[in-house]
Amino acid sequence: MRFSPVFLLSWALQASATILQNGQAREDPYPGQAPSISLEDGSWRSYGPDASEISYKGRWDSKYVSWWSLPGIKLGFTGEQLALSFGPQTSEGVLLAYRIGGLDWEFSNVTANATYQFAGSSTPGLNLSNNNTFEMRVTNWGYGVQLSGVSVASDAKLVAAPAYNKTVEIIGDSFASGQYATYEGLSSWAYNFAAGLGDVEYSITAYPGICLTDEECYADKARGMTYQWFYASDAGVRANATYGDHPEKWNFSSHQPADLVVIDLGTNDRRPQNNIPGSTFYDSYVELVNSVHKTYPNAQIVIMSLWGNFTRSGDTYIQSPFYVSEIQRVSQHFQDDGFVHYFGTKGILQHNDIDPQEHPTDVGHLKIASHLMQWTKLKLGWEFGATGPEVQHDTLYWNNQDSYR
Template sequence: MRFSPVVLLSLVARATATILENGQERLNPYPGQADEVSLDGSWKQYANDAGEISYKGRWDSGFTSWWSVPGLKFGFTGDKLAVSFGKHTSDNVLVAYRVGGLDWEFSNVTADSAYQFVKPESSALEDTEYKDEKTFEMRVTNWVQISSVSVAADASLVKVPEHNKTIEVIGDSLASGQYATYEGLASWGFNFAAGLGNVEYTITAYPGICLTDKRCYGGDARGMKYQWSRASDVGDRANAAFGDSPEAWNFTAHRAADLVIINLGTNDEREQNNISGDEFYRNYVEMVEEVHKAWPDAQIVLMSLWGTFAKSGSTWVQRPIYGSEVKQVHEHFKEEGYVHYFDTSGILQHNDISPGGHPTDVGHLKIASHLMQWTKIKFDWEFSATGPEVQHDTTYWNNQESYKRWVASRRSM
């Protein structure tokens, strides 16, 4: 089957408000709904291009977000904060936000509206003075357009210093968290990068995309080898907006990645796309060369593809895909010294894969945890995340029939 675009979690939140937790519905699956507000003279407004606002991940020149969990971050003073969203914001899209290193909260937002995420009575402001600088961070499960950011009339925005390391994750639905509890915010890509704590990160991942530049599943989307150099992803929304002329991503205008993690090939291998091992290998080599050309000093990590699990007698057997081809790509660049191989074999078990074929929340955490430790040992990077558990308020799904029905209902939306 052809993969659908990333499912809008907001539709689930508003339509069914269902997150399964070991067979039971979670009572408050999306805490933190923000109020829609009208901006009057009690607010000071900053335009979307204000220097105090740092955009994380990929945004186009119109300040519209793309790919997986893009976000924005800035400091602010005062006791209230609002964000205004432009006309290219998806209807009722779900965003996650937090102050400092506190728990993530969740709110639906929609186009041509302003929402107040911080109020004078917000618990996040406890133990802070009016003029104290607080940090605000927002991550987007799907797509928004930022129009402006507003604070109290006598308060201000403040530029937040960036971390000195940058990570780029390049992948498909597995890295973007499709069908995980909070989509990209429950993905191994997010858990890995955010879990390190001392890095900036971009997750350039989208469901259904092939590494090979092919229109997979019979659609109009191109492969990552081409689309990686574009600001927008390969969804229907992007195709409607840009057609065959998507906006180029200006690599020189953004920080170079220090570490690049590539997890691609699952869609190439599907019967509908039928990309041979030789073709996959050639395209993978060219993809690595493109990444190295853009960021000559980056270390590039090729992740093996865990594939599927099949019952064999009284046990389950893992069946990786493109195993020899990914190793061949590593061997091709081995003497160059900047390409590395991360073997995912044995990390996941059959019940870490959901009935829909994607990692469960536990599966995502396993991958992220192993990759974090490997990165620490391999590159001598330290863990420095502050605050609560990175994967906030998520559930650990079982392989249960009720979950299968729920996934099917989400796919039909």
């Protein structure tokens, strides 16, 4: 649920990471590396990051720097060429997932002050007579990009990609952000749940190590979600280096309001290093729900129980959830209001759905997502969206690496 200074150092020094398939290194871990190019030959038409045709997904600040888990962009374009340029606040070697339309995700490392070509004449899925839809997501919660421009062929143009009518926001910690899963954010239960609903917009406001309560959890000087949810940036080291004690406010009014908000928080509060008292945790949870409801008055809010730990007892394993009575009390507090719903996770995961880093495996993430999808359909009347675009990519049992690009 957190990262140490030693981990951060080793993480920063690695240009790329190994993906393990049950202990075996994957030969081609990141298919789809985009070439670095120059735009100086006159064959390109360029747009600034403020172009109206670019739709930003998740949270980005006013300098077009991405934050939190799985932020991205979506746009349409004509022709057969597309390139993205990245500014100085782009993390070195950050891994992006990208695709044309609903085809398989491809992956490419990019870095600061460089331009990469993501579509060319041989790119699968290009429709040269009509608009192409391009989507890009930052896979890792700890890194980000600064978009400085988008370029197409000189005789082509950008077009806006239509937005979906429904919006989902997931608020969470390392579990929702997919820490230690194969493709982190793109392997998380939060992504699998939201994307599995089909034609919905989604934002994953999640970051490892964050507490629900506004405390300095793990002594990393990170603010809790009751505070950080109101800001564009997350509670991590990169954000602290960028903003210090003066983060940029998130402008909720300039974005599509959420119709459904799912909250999965509290595991960090319960960790021995933090040990937030139950009464404080309860008060903070009520505060967060009230903030979400005030911001999105028409949204349904789902609060998830915490699956906690699995410990061996004789010839089996026993699950020990966290803050059971406190989260149930939060649900009861809002019972008569009708907009808060309780989703119990106990029994969904087994001990072997938790990887060696104490987080869900890829399969564990899928279990959570599929149960929550079915619950959302039965309880709230949302439909599944098996309309063609790929959701999960290269599912494995686990990736036991602690460094990602």
